[in-house]
Structures are given as C-alpha cells and as structure tokens.
Amino acid sequence: MTTASVDAVADQDRKGPGRPRSARADEAIIEAVLELLSAGQSADALSIEAVAATAGVGKATIYRRWPNKEALLIDAVTTMKGPIPEPAGVSVRDDLVTLLAGMRTKRMHRYGKVTACLLPELVKSEEMHKVYQAGVVEPRRDVMRGVLRRGVESGELRADLDVELTLLMLSGPAIVQNMLRWNPAVPDEGFAEHLVDAVLRGARA
Amino acid sequence: MTTASVDAVADQDRKGPGRPRSARADEAIIEAVLELLSAGQSADALSIEAVAATAGVGKATIYRRWPNKEALLIDAVTTMKGPIPEPAGVSVRDDLVTLLAGMRTKRMHRYGKVTACLLPELVKSEEMHKVYQAGVVEPRRDVMRGVLRRGVESGELRADLDVELTLLMLSGPAIVQNMLRWNPAVPDEGFAEHLVDAVLRGARA
Amino acid sequence: MTTASVDAVADQDRKGPGRPRSARADEAIIEAVLELLSAGQSADALSIEAVAATAGVGKATIYRRWPNKEALLIDAVTTMKGPIPEPAGVSVRDDLVTLLAGMRTKRMHRYGKVTACLLPELVKSEEMHKVYQAGVVEPRRDVMRGVLRRGVESGELRADLDVELTLLMLSGPAIVQNMLRWNPAVPDEGFAEHLVDAVLRGARA
Amino acid sequence: MTTASVDAVADQDRKGPGRPRSARADEAIIEAVLELLSAGQSADALSIEAVAATAGVGKATIYRRWPNKEALLIDAVTTMKGPIPEPAGVSVRDDLVTLLAGMRTKRMHRYGKVTACLLPELVKSEEMHKVYQAGVVEPRRDVMRGVLRRGVESGELRADLDVELTLLMLSGPAIVQNMLRWNPAVPDEGFAEHLVDAVLRGARA
DNA sequence: TGTTAACCGAGACGGTACGTCACGTCTTACA
DNA sequence: TGTAAGACGTGACGTACCGTCTCGGTTAACA
Numbered sequence: 001m002t003t004a005s006v007d008a009v010a011d012q013d014r015k016g017p018g019r020p021r022s023a024r025a026d027e028a029i030i031e032a033v034l035e036l037l038s039a040g041q042s043a044d045a046l047s048i049e050a051v052a053a054t055a056g057v058g059k060a061t062i063y064r065r066w067p068n069k070e071a072l073l074i075d076a077v078t079t080m081k082g083p084i085p086e087p088a089g090v091s092v093r094d095d096l097v098t099l100l101a102g103m104r105t106k107r108m109h110r111y112g113k114v115t116a117c118l119l120p121e122l123v124k125s126e127e128m129h130k131v132y133q134a135g136v137v138e139p140r141r142d143v144m145r146g147v148l149r150r151g152v153e154s155g156e157l158r159a160d161l162d163v164e165l166t167l168l169m170l171s172g173p174a175i176v177q178n179m180l181r182w183n184p185a186v187p188d189e190g191f192a193e194h195l196v197d198a199v200l201r202g203a204r205a
Numbered sequence: 206m207t208t209a210s211v212d213a214v215a216d217q218d219r220k221g222p223g224r225p226r227s228a229r230a231d232e233a234i235i236e237a238v239l240e241l242l243s244a245g246q247s248a249d250a251l252s253i254e255a256v257a258a259t260a261g262v263g264k265a266t267i268y269r270r271w272p273n274k275e276a277l278l279i280d281a282v283t284t285m286k287g288p289i290p291e292p293a294g295v296s297v298r299d300d301l302v303t304l305l306a307g308m309r310t311k312r313m314h315r316y317g318k319v320t321a322c323l324l325p326e327l328v329k330s331e332e333m334h335k336v337y338q339a340g341v342v343e344p345r346r347d348v349m350r351g352v353l354r355r356g357v358e359s360g361e362l363r364a365d366l367d368v369e370l371t372l373l374m375l376s377g378p379a380i381v382q383n384m385l386r387w388n389p390a391v392p393d394e395g396f397a398e399h400l401v402d403a404v405l406r407g408a409r410a
Numbered sequence: 411m412t413t414a415s416v417d418a419v420a421d422q423d424r425k426g427p428g429r430p431r432s433a434r435a436d437e438a439i440i441e442a443v444l445e446l447l448s449a450g451q452s453a454d455a456l457s458i459e460a461v462a463a464t465a466g467v468g469k470a471t472i473y474r475r476w477p478n479k480e481a482l483l484i485d486a487v488t489t490m491k492g493p494i495p496e497p498a499g500v501s502v503r504d505d506l507v508t509l510l511a512g513m514r515t516k517r518m519h520r521y522g523k524v525t526a527c528l529l530p531e532l533v534k535s536e537e538m539h540k541v542y543q544a545g546v547v548e549p550r551r552d553v554m555r556g557v558l559r560r561g562v563e564s565g566e567l568r569a570d571l572d573v574e575l576t577l578l579m580l581s582g583p584a585i586v587q588n589m590l591r592w593n594p595a596v597p598d599e600g601f602a603e604h605l606v607d608a609v610l611r612g613a614r615a
Numbered sequence: 616m617t618t619a620s621v622d623a624v625a626d627q628d629r630k631g632p633g634r635p636r637s638a639r640a641d642e643a644i645i646e647a648v649l650e651l652l653s654a655g656q657s658a659d660a661l662s663i664e665a666v667a668a669t670a671g672v673g674k675a676t677i678y679r680r681w682p683n684k685e686a687l688l689i690d691a692v693t694t695m696k697g698p699i700p701e702p703a704g705v706s707v708r709d710d711l712v713t714l715l716a717g718m719r720t721k722r723m724h725r726y727g728k729v730t731a732c733l734l735p736e737l738v739k740s741e742e743m744h745k746v747y748q749a750g751v752v753e754p755r756r757d758v759m760r761g762v763l764r765r766g767v768e769s770g771e772l773r774a775d776l777d778v779e780l781t782l783l784m785l786s787g788p789a790i791v792q793n794m795l796r797w798n799p800a801v802p803d804e805g806f807a808e809h810l811v812d813a814v815l816r817g818a819r820a
Numbered sequence: 821t822g823t824t825a826a827c828c829g830a831g832a833c834g835g836t837a838c839g840t841c842a843c844g845t846c847t848t849a850c851a
Numbered sequence: 852t853g854t855a856a857g858a859c860g861t862g863a864c865g866t867a868c869c870g871t872c873t874c875g876g877t878t879a880a881c882a
Contacts, residue, residue: 017875116328133389268845462830473871530659610817675840675858676860
C-alpha cells in the first residue's frame with residue numbers, strides 16, 4: 001500500500017521530462033534534520049534513516065538530493081543560521097561587536113555542536129570544504145570584510161592593516177571559544193566586546 | 206600469529222592475582238592507530254575492528270583499556286604530538302612564534318585531520334572535553350601563558366593585559382587556519398610571525 | 411528519443427476518444443523480456459525497470475497492460491513457445507515422440523529456466539495458475555489427448571486406458587527431467603523415445 | 616543494550632578459538648522459517664529480515680550460516696520433510712504406493728509451495744542443484760531404487776527394466792501433480808495407487 | 821476544427837529488503 | 852585473571868526495485 005502524495009511542486013529548474021521533485025519533501029527533510037538535532041544530543045548520531053522516518057519520506061528521496069549526510073547537514077546548518085545580519089554602519093567597533101555577537105544568538109544554541117560534527121567531513125573532503133566556505137563562511141566573512149575596509153577608508157583603522165589576517169583574528173577566537181569552549185578561563189559575558197577591543201587596539205590608525 | 210606470546214609485563218600497579226596486562230599490547234594498539242591514521246585517508250573511518258586486527262589483538266583487549274574510540278584517539282594524538290617545545294626565553298615575540306610554529310610541523314601533517322575527527326566527541330561529551338583539555342591543551346597553553354606572564358612582568362607587555370584572552374587570540378586563529386584552512390586568503394608562509402606581530406601590536410606596553 | 415513517434419495502432423477494441431495504445435510498445439516490451447531472459451542468467455532477477463529501459467518504454471506503459479511481472483512472463487513464454495506442433499497421425503508412438511521431443515527444441519534452451527521462475531507464482535496465485543493452464547498447458551495437452559484418444563478408438567491402445575493419467579505419465583517425467591534435470595542418471599539422448607515406449611508398454615491393447 | 620545470551624553450545628566441529636556458534640540460534644532460525652512459511656501465503660516473499668526478527672536473531676547470524684535465502688530454504692525443507700519412510704518390503708506395489716503417498720502427507724501440506732519457490736534457484740545455480748539433489752532427492756530416490764532393484768531380483772519385475780527411467784516415471788507425475796496441480800482432471804484420491812499400477816503394468820515380468 | 825480524453829516517455833514518490841559493516845558485549849580455550 | 856578469536860544482537864549504511872503518481876507532450880476519435 002503506497003501513499004499517493006498530493007504534492008508535486010518543482011523546487012529546482014529542471015527542463016527534462018518526468019515528475020518534478022516535491023518541494024514539500026525538501027522542507028520536510030530539512031525540518032526533520034533540525035528537529036532531530038534539537039531533540040537528540042549528539043549530531044553525528046543523526047542517521048539518514050531517522051531523518052527519512054521523521055520526515056515521512058523514503059531514503060531514496062534524500063539520497064536523490066544530497067550525496068551524503070554531511071552535505072545534508074550543511075544545508076540544514078545554512079538554513080539554521082538564517083539571514084546574515086547587516087551591520088548598522090555606526091562605527092567599526094559596534095559593527096564588529098554586532099557581527100560577532102550574532103554568532104552566539106539563542107537560536108544557535110546548538111549551532112556549535114552541529115558545526116563541530118561537520119568538521120571531520122570538511123577536513124576530509126576538499127569538495128565539501130569548498131561548498132561550506134562558499135555557502136556559509138564566505139558570505140558572512142564578506143560582511144565583516146566590508147566593515148574593516150570601510151574602517152580603513154574612513155581612516156578609523158590603520159591604512160596598512162592586513163584585513164584578511166584581522167578577519168581571522170576576530171573569527172578564529174570566536175569559533176574555538178563558542179564552538180569548542182577552548183579556554184574555560186575566558187568568560188562568555190562580554191566576550192565579543194573584549195575581543196573586538198583587543199583586536200582594534202592594534203588596528204587603529 | 207595465533208597464540209599469545211611471551212609478553213606479560215604489567216604496565217599498571219595491580220596487586221590481585223591473574224595474568225597482568227601486557228605492555229606490548231598497549232604499544233601495539235597505539236601503534237596500530239597511528240599506522241591506520243597514516244595509511245587511511247579519513248580518520249573517523251578508523252574502526253576498532255581494524256585497530257584490533259592490525260595490532261594483532263582482540264577487541265576486548267582494547268575495550269578493557271579505553272572506554273571508546275575517541276578516548277583511544279586522544280591517547281594516540283597525545284603520543285603523536287610528542288613533547289612540548291620549551292621556548293628559549295629570548296624575547297616574547299620569538300617565544301610565541303616558536304610555539305605557534307610548532308603547531309605546524311611536518312610530522313603533524315595529519316594532526317589537523319585527526320583532531321577534527323575528535324571534535325564531535327569533545328563537544329558531545331563533557332568528560333571527554335575535560336580529558337582532552339587537561340591532557341593535551343592545557344599543558345601547551347601553560348607554556349604560552351608563562352611566556353605572556355613573563356612578558357608582563359618584564360614590562361615588555363602591557364600591565365593590564367588580559368592574558369587568557371590573548372592566549373585565545375593566538376591559538377584560535379592558528380587552530381582554525383592550520384586545522385580547518387579557514388581563510389584561504391591568508392598565506393601559510395610566515396603565518397606565525399604575522400599573527401604574533403598583529404597580536405603584540407595591541408599588547409605591548 | 412524523447413517524443414512519441416508515429417505509432418498509434420490500437421491493439422484492443424476501444425470506442426471512446428483518446429489516443430489508442432501503441433502496438434509497437436507491446437512488441438517492444440515482449441521483445442525486451444525475451445532479450446533480457448536470453449542475456450541475463452537468472453530469470454527472476456528480471457526487473458520491470460530493466461524491461462522498461464530495454465524496451466525504451468515507461469514503466470506505466472507496462473503496468474497498464476500487465477498486472478504484474480509474472481503475467482508478463484507468461485505472455486512472453488507463450489510467445490516463446492511458438493505454435494503447437496501438429497502430429498502427423500502415422501502411429502500413436504511416433505506422434506507422442508514428436509510431441510515430447512518438441513519440448514526439447516533448441517529454441518527452448520532457456521524455456522526451462524524461465525518456466526521454473528514462473529512456478530512460484532503459479533503455485534501462489536490461483537488466478538495465475540488458471541491463466542497458465544488455459545493459455546499454455548491445456549492447448550498442448552489437448553493435442554496429446556487427441557493422439558491418445560485416437561489410439562484407443564483405433565484399438566492400438568487398451569480400451570480402459572486412463573487417458574488423463576497417461577497424459578501425466580508422459581508430461582510429468584518430461585517436465586521434471588527437461589526443466590529440472592531431476593534424475594541425472596537418465597540420458598537426454600533418446601529420452602522421448604524411451605519414455606514413450608515405457609509408457610506404451612503398459613498401455614497397448 | 617545487548618542481550619547477553621546464555622546459550623553457547625557448539626553445533627559444528629570447530630577447533631579454533633573464539634565463541635562457538637549457538638545451536639539455539641540454528642534451531643530458532645529454521646523454526647522461524649517454517650513458521651513464516653506456515654503463516655504467510657507466499658514463500659518467496661519470505662525475507663531474511665522477517666526470519667531474523669521472528670527468530671530473535673541478527674541478520675548477520677543468518678548470513679554467517681547460509682550464503683543466501685535459498686540455501687536456508689533447502690535446509691528448512693529438508694527438516695520439514697523429516698525422516699525417509701522405510702518400506703515394509705511386502706510387495707513392490709505396496710512399497711511404491713507407500714513411498715509415493717508419503718509425498719502427500721498432511722504435514723507436507725505446504726511442501727509443494729515451498730519447493731516450488733526453491734525451483735528457480737535450483738535451475739539457476741548448479742551448486743544449489745547439487746546440494747538439493749544430494750541432500751533431499753537422492754536419499755529418497757535411493758530407497759525407491761532399492762525397491763525396484765529387489766523387484767527385479769525377485770523376478771517380480773522384468774529383468775531388463777530401466778530402473779532409472781522407471782524412477783522418473785514414478786516421481787515425475789507425482790511431483791508435477793502434487794506440487795503444481797498439473798492435470799486438474801486427475802483426482803487426488805487414490806492417485807498413488809493408480810500411478811503405481813499403471814507404471815507396473817508395463818514393468819512386470 | 822477544435823475539444824477532449826487516453827496515451828506516451830520519463831522520472832520522483834513512499835516503501836521494503838537487500839547484503840555488508842561496525843558497534844560493544846559475551847563466551848570459549850589457552851596461558 | 853588476561854588474551855586472541857570470534858559469535859552474538861543491534862542498527863545504519865547505500866542500492867535496487869517495487870508499484871503508484873505526476874509531469875509535459877502527442878495523437879486520434881468525437882463534436
């Protein structure tokens with residue numbers, strides 16, 4: 001007994017014949033991933049079978065869209081991260097604090113766990129690394145890079161500032177601290193402000 | 206090789222009766238892990254069964270010593286990292302560069318991959334996190350902390366320097382860049398020097 | 411080949427409007443089944459998907475015509491068996507030999523394999539059993555029955571001969587031996603003659 | 616949570632170390648097959664997964680013992696057929712009737728269905744054919760062959776009787792009729808007697 | 821000469837089962 | 852008691868087909 005679905009809205013530009021892919025399935029799958037990540041503790045214990053069952057979808061429907069579990073997780077994480085916050089442009093310091101603090105929102109409570117579970121695959125597969133960089137990291141880095149560049153142009157920051165290294169000095173500590181709780185001696189409270197101030201101390205004109 | 210051999214040297218202080226644990230088994234297991242990590246590409250694809258087969262050891266012998274795969278990997282990584290480099294003490298700048306550059310040695314070529322595969326477990330299990338921090342991270346951080354403290358005392362660094370945050374500003378970028386190739390626009394060449402200089406620019410007295 | 415072509419010859423009496431079924435599709439499907447049975451070794455490993463692909467036909471086009479795989483196989487087998495040989499009528503013995511030998515023709519090399527793969531379905535489904543009996547078995551049995559009846563009428567065979575049982579005594583051994591190689595001690599050479607002679611020894615008037 | 620069984624009785628002569636195979640598992644698996652064949656209608660719809668679930672056993676435990684579904688079915692069928700009936704030796708006719716009637720016992724009600732589902736595999740795989748012949752068919756044929764041979768020696772049957780062909784003439788009709796209901800015009804009642812009488816009519820001295 | 825209804829290919833859909841692999845536990849015989 | 856070997860129940864893997872259901876596009880008989 002099969003279930004004869006009522007949904008058949010294409011979600012991607014295919015010209016060929018054949019039944020188009022169900023947009024409903026896409027949503028259900030991503031939603032199932034996020035739900036399972038919320039409920040269950042571990043995120044690499046997330047199995048495709050469980051996702052399929054939760055989404056009410058066949059396994060093949062998942063494998064038709066994503067080549068493996070990690071690609072699916074990347075999409076889910078991208079969805080979870082939501083839109084990129086646009087800084088107000090008041091001052092370099094405030095903009096950077098806003099952006100860094102945005103990495104620690106409540107809705108990203110489990111973002112660290114999920115991303116940590118992605119890392120093995122990012123390190124293993126060059127292709128996955130590219131996808132993640134291009135789809136998740138670079139867009140956010142672009143915003144921050146814009147803030148720094150405007151700071152240089154406005155004279156607020158040193159003219160010879162190494163922008164790329166500075167980006168790394170801002171995001172690197174935030175990542176290992178937020179995600180991996182690397183240095184337990186550093187308090188969460190006011191972390192973004194302290195970090196930005198420390199970095200800017202060596203970056204101002 | 207089927208039957209157990211002439212090895213029966215205890216490696217831990219037990220008084221009770223019965224056959225003591227074979228020290229040879231411990232070595233063989235760790236060695237097998239490192240060999241498999243070198244040979245195989247992926248590091249989470251390392252299975253206990255393969256370790257046991259390679260080491261010529263029963264699975265139970267492994268589980269008797271380590272509670273799970275990640276604990277075993279932590280021990281293997283610790284072995285792989287080798288001794289902590291002791292800085293010469295000439296200048297804060299040179300000492301920090303030495304320490305950071307030590308994270309990029311040739312023999313740690315695969316260190317990034319292996320560690321990345323540990324991260325999910327570190328994030329998942331609080332206990333594993335503690336073990337890794339205490340056994341691997343903290344000893345190395347202690348050395349770096351000493352360098353910074355001496356810099357403050359000698360007046361080379363600002364008196365009100367936030368030492369813990371500075372540690373994070375040094376190790377965070379190094380970790381994400383070395384391990385995860387986070388910002389491809391930053392060159393590997395001279396990375397340690399550039400990073401230390403940038404951090405120190407805001408840290409000097 | 412994407413767009414449907416110039417074929418549209420109805421093969422069944424429909425009156426309503428709408429496009430008639432393509433006779434070309436029917437032929438292509440049966441042909442594909444026979445081709446796959448020839449090429450591939452096993453006959454229950456024959457999948458509808460493979461048939462559709464080989465015939466250049468959609469799966470729905472097959473399911474529109476046959477309710478399941480076995481019904482399709484029965485049609486294919488019937489086609490494969492070809493016309494029923496009409497005995498010359500010279501003598502009962504020669505006619506029976508002719509008919510039995512006709513079950514072992516070269517072109518039926520794979521008939522045994524295919525039919526054996528049908529048996530599970532025949533045993534399972536009463537309806538399939540009827541179809542196969544009526545469409546394949548009974549026509550051939552009718553011819554043989556005619557031979558025996560003429561033998562009884564002509565006095566060549568015993569008047570009280572149990573015709574139906576004798577039919578079974580002729581076809582039963584031939585089936586299990588040809589199809590299933592039941593008794594390896596019985597040679598293929600001259601099998602039909604030996605069997606007919608042995609049966610007739612107890613059947614002559 | 617695993618279940619730590621209490622059974623560990625070897626069922627096959629292995630000398631090497633390691634935990635011996637559980638005899639309980641063997642029984643449970645065969646029993647599960649027979650139970651499923653009894654309950655469910657179709658016998659090729661019997662899945663290894665269902666057998667494993669019914670037997671309370673892992674799939675791997677089944678695959679460790681039998682290479683595929685059909686080999687398992689052969690073992691199950693052999694078990695189902697039970698011991699070979701030993702003829703009384705009164706007369707050739709009565710002995711043959713006894714043996715043939717033994718193929719139609721009540722407990723073999725479903726034997727036909729099961730065997731029919733084996734046939735595809737027997738025809739497909741030469742190796743499976745040999746196993747079935749040697750393990751199931753030949754032992755029973757040996758008994759019947761002995762009856763015929765004794766009949767020839769005692770002068771009850773013709774001296775030049777083709778024993779092997781006669782075996783086929785007895786078993787062939789019985790198989791196709793009992794298993795496949797080949798000729799619906801032949802009644803089940805008294806089938807064994809009628810067949811034996813007909814065959815013997817041409818076989819007596 | 822348009823409808824109109826059934827056909828066609830392609831292929832996505834929710835499923836089931838496949839046979840393999842690794843898990844972590846257990847049970848042997850031997851040392 | 853420790854050890855190597857290996858069977859155990861469990862459960863996920865990724866693949867192959869199942870039979871059903873859209874799709875966009877023919878194709879003929881009917882209006």
